[in-house]
Amino acid sequence: MKSPQNDPRRRKPDIRCARELLGWSPAVTLNEGLEKMIAFYQRQQN
Numbered sequence: 001m002k003s004p005q006n007d008p009r010r011r012k013p014d015i016r017c018a019r020e021l022l023g024w025s026p027a028v029t030l031n032e033g034l035e036k037m038i039a040f041y042q043r044q045q046n
Contacts, residue, residue, distance in 0.1 A: 018024040028036070 015025070026033075
């Protein structure tokens with residue numbers, strides 16, 4: 001079965017607008033963010 005065009009696995013977020021309008025950019029790398037998120041959820045389960 002073919003996935004819909006807006007399927008989350010196919011999205012490629014573009015933060016250019018946030019940078020230009022708000023002066024925002026990510027404060028952590030993707031790997032750091034994933035590690036923090038996993039640790040948070042592991043603490044929540046205990």
